[in-house]
Amino acid sequence: MADPRAVSAGRIASAIDQLPSMIGYWDSSLRNVFANRVYADYFGIEPPDLVGKHIRELLGEALYELNLPYISGALAGEQQQFDRTLIDVNGAVRVTQVTYVPDVVDGAVVGFTAMVVDVSARAEAERERDRAIRLFRIAMENAPIGKAVMTCDGRWLQVNKALCELLGYTAEELQHRTFRDITHPDDISLADEHLKGLAEGTLTNVASEKRYIRKDGATIWVQRNATVVRDADAGDVIIAQIQDITARKNVEAALERQVLLDDLTSLGNRRRLMAELLALKEAVDSRPVGMLFVDVDEFKSINDRFGHAMGDRVLAAIGRRILDNVRADDVACRIGGDEFVALLYTATSADGVERLADRVRELLAGPYDIDGTDIPVTVSVGWSWEPTTDPDQLLRIADERMYSSKRA
Template sequence: MAVTIERRPEQTEVLRRVIDTVPALIGYWDTDLRNVASNLAYVDYFGLTPDQVRGMHIRDVLGPSVYELNKPFIDGALRGEHQQFDRTLIDAGGKIRFTQATYIPDVVDGVVRGFVVHVSDVSERVQAEKARDDAVTLFETAMSNAPIGQAVVDTSGRWLQVNQAMCDLTGYSADELRDLSFRDITHPDDVPAADLHLAQLLEGSRTHIESEKRYIRKDGSIVWVQRNAVIVHGVGAGAADIVIAQIQDITQRKNAEAELARQAVTDALTGLGNRHSLMAQIDALRHLRADGVGLLFLDLDGFKSVNDTYGHSAGDELLADVASRIRRTIDDGDLACRIGGDEFVVIIYSATSPEDIERHRVALKRAVAGDYLLPSLTEPITIGASVGSSWSNTGDHRDHRDLLTVADQDMYRDKIATRHAIVATQPITPPDDH
């Protein structure tokens, strides 16, 4: 038995006020697509009052073009199927509205009697989504076309998004990087600093990180990078914080800096250390050495005559060969320097006693003195060497630069002794009786 609900006039008036205050289109259309009821929102959308809309065909309200677009949904509602779709409308004031329309079938005893229309203005949401999508598109476009590496990292350090420049920099594909964290490709010596920087970003003690670090490329080679990173806090429920990083290859610059630093302490002719390098190491001895250290001072005998007889090019070749012999004679951990002209100084870190430094002195003298076949000469030349030594005992608090003075003085004693030995071994020429 059907139940009839009788509404009093005041209830109908309240219902009318309710639907008129709803900020959405509300209407009822019968199966002939004629309007039965509508609210005041139709004035804003179509410039028609509820009284004017009543009895109109839906096509005349929507207009022919919108009607044709909506007809499949109208037909669906008349079949008893719930419909929901998005539609762009131009209202009576010429304003573009992005709407979401819902058609709800009115079914009585299994028969569709009409359908209720509910149309909400979702322009703000659509514009916000468009702004978001535009921002995402702009970000992705900027990343894709950036000439330097760009990446998005989560708070655990895993790569979320990388651009092609980052792939080129590391040698990994984007998919391979997404299976890794930044720690997996960071040089082990640089991981502690990188972890500290991430922690500072997360705790808020720093908002921006700028640092230089090393990555290990997929092929095992090392690349120096300058990394600039900022944290972006998630907006909205469940949104995660992320770190956005720009990563630039500075390997060439670092290599150039290293080469300049090397040149500053390297003798250009021989590749040994220079005077600056020697004095820096001597000054550091008091801080680096707890035990004794030995020093050798070597000067070539007869070098001036090589320059005078064969030219300075031959003299340079001789100095380079002397440097090679010194390298082959001393231990890997010892430091050899050319401090000017034909003078060389060697810090023998490996020496353990004055007797040991004397053994090194004799070995160096024997190695350097002798015959040299230079590239520019057809005959070998013979050169001598004078070598002095000095030793600093454990706990000796004197200026370690004195080691150089003592070794220099000892070298001159060796030079005088060598000359005397040469004179003593020369044969005595008998006087000419004639």
């Protein structure tokens, strides 16, 4: 009958032999007592051939000297753990984690167990992670436009140098603020809507133009692109790219003003009036709006008598008088050669508009002093007060009353 202890020891040895890590036992003289099969894969030495060999013969002189402090520590009774890069018998580079466990009998160290675990895959994953983090940081810091990492409740986690320069804050100052603290008040509502969509998953990314308030109080326009990155362990974050478009927006605004502006008088032009009337037609509010229609009487005779250049200066002078006397919420336009229209959003009654028409007739009357020459001018003024649901009628009635005034 087989000795149970021998059977048990055989099973343990067989089990250890199947483990994917190198496991060996070295006595206090540093000679091998036991090694499992994995040693053959690393060093090309069959475990039975390793028994009795000094650990220096296995490791080689250079590797032995590197490991000697840990070997000495184990023989002194202290467990050791360290990482070591090995080159196996096939020339493959293996990153390993080595553990030496002292074997203490009656207070004396009689040897130690060595366990060497291959962590190459983990080490490569860590290298890839570190490389990705390093590349991300390089991209962040050297990007010519603003970049940021934010929490899903709008706090700044990481910001790059370009964003700090754009906003005038240091990175530390921004990290103590949320995006709402620097967003223009008129844009906060839409920004909150976008943030909620990203946080809840109804949006995966957003792209919009919005305004920020710099530290010095200046308002700037930015193109903001943001996307959410989901991470169950680290928590979801938002990656944002922020580019200054203030110069472009200023050019667009200037072009828009030119498209809607009369060059001679600085009033709105016919296109501006048509845009205002279209907006009235589409508006939900149908409250009445006032209008004045002004035409210069016998303007052709002014051109014939004084010349077209002088006539243009008279029109410019009339435009200045109109511009100086309209309210900020009203809109005055030159819609033809000598025709002007004022939309009176601030008017409150038909009687008030009619009285204003009489005052304007007197206000715009000449003479106009152009380089010492008095040029006589009279104007005819028509008016209307109609619901905004029919802006065409508003213009038609004012036009008819203007011609009635001219005939009178």
